[in-house]
Amino acid sequence: MREKLIAAIADINEAEAIQLAQAMLDAGEDPQAILEAASQAMTIVGNRFDQKEYYLPELIIAGEMMKAIGDMVKPKLHGQAAPAARLGKVVIGTVAGDIHDIGKDVVSFMLDVNGFEVHDLGVDVPAAKFVEKIREVRPQIVGMSGFLTLAFDQMKRTVQAIQDAGLRDQVKIMIGGAIMDEGAARYTGADAYGADAAAAVRLAKSWVA
Amino acid sequence: MSEKSVEELYNERLARVLAAAQCQQPDRIPVFGPFQKYPYQFAGVTFKDAMNDYALARAACHKFLDYFQPDVDFGPIFAYPAKAMELYGWKAFKWPGHGLDDDVMYQYVEGEYMTADEYDEFVYDPSGFMLGKWAPRQFKSMEGFAQTIPWRRFMWSGWMNLNFFWLTPEYQESLRAVQAGAEEAAKWWASQFQYWGEARAKGFPMAFAGWDWPPFDIIGDTLRGTRAILADMRRRPAKLHAALEVATKIFVEYGSGAAGAALPFCWVWVHKSTREFMSDAQFKEFYWPYLRRGLLALIEKGIIPVVYWEADWESRIEHIADMPAGKIVYHLSNTNFERAWDAMGGKICLMGNVPNIVLLGGTPDDVKGYCKRIIDYTKGTPGLIMDAAVMLDEARPENLKAMFDFTREYGVYR
Structure with missing residues (x-):
């Protein structure tokens, strides 16, 4: 049943996946094992997205399946499971003034399924909030997203704030968004720009290697 | 050289832009664009003030027009009417002073304003759905319209039932609220009309x-x-197709207002089908056929659609290149210009795509370099309009001036 669940999620067979997860739970299977199977399926979904076999629709539905299974299973979880080892930590958010979240969410998803601990601050995130979170979780990587051109200056301000807080040397900073490019990375003072989620994962992996 | 009259200037600009749009040879490459927040930045006016003070917005746009002299102009249309938006209680929008800082672009707040199980209702009666369900969800002022009995039921003696909703306190309150909103919106429109007349008097057509x-x-x-x-x-493709059929009719109806205008440009703002948003198969099934059909219907009416392909469209070029020659303009943002020109140059007028980061963070020489690169690439073949890559909000004035001056000088067809 476990293999079937993984296949159903990975193939985006929504109804089947939810039924299987419920059946496994009803049959008394370890809730933690069900969650792990779902996570494993998410990695397959991420790989298929990376291979351009899947696109946003599949990612969105996979994310919703994961959430539904999580909601179903969590009340039955006894005690805290040991957190899986992670490649590194990422603090990510859409910069202040901009409320666009789709690109940022895709990057968060892909970093997560590729083994990073992702702290997603959401949208319209002020520079001070980035700084505060960096102090708190000590990430190796900071990701800034922006869809509007106002993000050029806001990213620059955010990088400056990280610098002023004395944290710039401790983090690598990547930026992303439809209008971003190498020129924007230079302008904002970020270390690099990623054209898409796959590029973000490649960058992140290269920075923690 | 004798001074040209306003009428001559107006006709010259109109002819220049029309020729370029149809891939015929104008005197030079036109340069203009949907500059969004930039005119106010240039005039030292915050976007909040521009949205609240219509006269101030007009003055800023005149200052911008006089200095840069775009071939055709947008005027203050992008400074939306903040007061009317307040009065209408637009719940699906954030703007300066209403959830955003004073000098930030307004932004749409996404939501499921139609739920998954309402597709059939929308397809059956789009207007009924918009009035009774959608409007109350989008606008606080229109919450009372949720009481509306669908108008289709008024046939024969059905009108006798009107009192059941017209007299409800909620409906009455909504009527009062939308009247206040409409009165304010009318002032904003009057300001737009005034500006168009003033620009015309200076010899500038509207874009x-x-x-x-x-x-x-x-x-x-x-x-x-x-x-x-x-x-x-993936979840309900048949329902989506049915709704897309309806939406294609709405698209044609919406854009048809451009028919018969001196410059019959209908701007089509493309939002969500680039790159990772969907697969090529999904694009070919759900997106492009409906849009293409709608665009052809507008072209049939003598309209020139200007499609604003936001983001990077390189992966879809082979599909979107399939349009009749000289009938449509494609505005490019991040799409590689050379690749697009190879596929469509001289057949579909391309507009753009000077990177906004260069206009903001570069030098006038950087800007000229980019403009020269794309002008040179066209090798004198017409069908090019110079503009920023995306709707301009921020730039250094000297950089933007370089885009205008260099194009006017170097973009002359010989």
Whole structure:
């Protein structure tokens, strides 16, 4: 049943996946094992997205399946499971003034399924909030997203704030968004720009290697 | 050289832009664009003030027009009427002073303003759905319209039932609220009309006669939201197709207002089908056929659609290149210009795509370098309009001036 669940999620067979997860739970299977199977399926979904076999629709539905299974299973979880080892930590958010979240969410998803601990601050995130979170979780990587051109200056301000807080040397900073490019990375003072989620994962992996 | 009259200047600009749009040879490459927040920045006016003070917005746009002299102008159309938006209680929008800082672009708040189980209702009676369900969800002032009995039921003696909702306190309150909103919006429109007349008196045509959105985005932006509509391609494809048929009719109806204008440009704002948003197969099934059909219908009416292909469209070039020659303009943002020109140059007028980061962070020489690169690439073949890559909000004035001056000088056809 476990293999079937993984296949159903990975193939985006929504109804089947939810039924299987419920059946496994009803049959008394370890809730933690069900969650792990779902996570494993998410990695397959991420790989298929990376291979351009899947696109946003599949990612969105996979994310919703994961959430539904999580909601179903969590009340039955006894005690805290040991957190899986992670490649590194990422603090990510859409910069202040901009409320666009789709690109940022895709990057968060892909970093997560590729083994990073992702702290997603959401949208319209002020520079001070980035700084505060960096102090708190000590990430190796900071990701800034922006869809509007106002993000050029806001990213620059955010990088400056990280610098002023004395944290710039401790983090690598990547930026992303439809209008971003190498020129924007230079302008904002970020270390690099990623054209898409796959590029973000490649960058992140290269920075923690 | 004798001074040209305003009439001569107006006709010259109109002819220049029309020729370029149809891939015929004008005297030189036109240069203009949908500059959004930039004119106010240039005039030292915050966007909040521009949205609240219509006279101030007009003055800023005149200052911008006089200095840069774009071939055709947008005027203060992008400074939306903040007071009317307050009075209408637009819940699906944030703007300066209403959830955003004073000098930030307004932004749409996505949501499922039509739920998944309402597709049939929308397809059956789009207007009834918009009035009774959508409007109350989008506008606080229109919450009372949720009481509306669908107008289709008024046939024969059905009108006798009107009192059941017209006299409810909620409906009455909504009527009062929308009247206040409409009165304010009318002032804003009067300001727009005034500006168009003033620009005309200076010899500048307006750059738009219509506004439109692709059928997929009509459903995706205003009704379902991005996440939901993307998932609907897999979850309920038949329902989505039925709604897209309706939306294609709305698209044509919406854009048709541009017919007969001196410059019959209908701007089509493309939002959600680039790159990772959907597969090529999904694009070919859900997005492009409906948009293409709608665009052809507008072209049939003598309208020139200007499609604003936001983001990077390189992966879809082979599909979107399939349009009749000399009938449509494609505005490029991040799409590689050379690649697009190879596929469509001289057949579809290309507009753009000077990177906004260069206009903001570069030098006048950087800007000229980019303009020269794309002008040189066209090798004197007409069908090019110079503009920023995306709707301009921020730039250094000397950089923007370089884009205008260099294009006017170097872009002369010989």
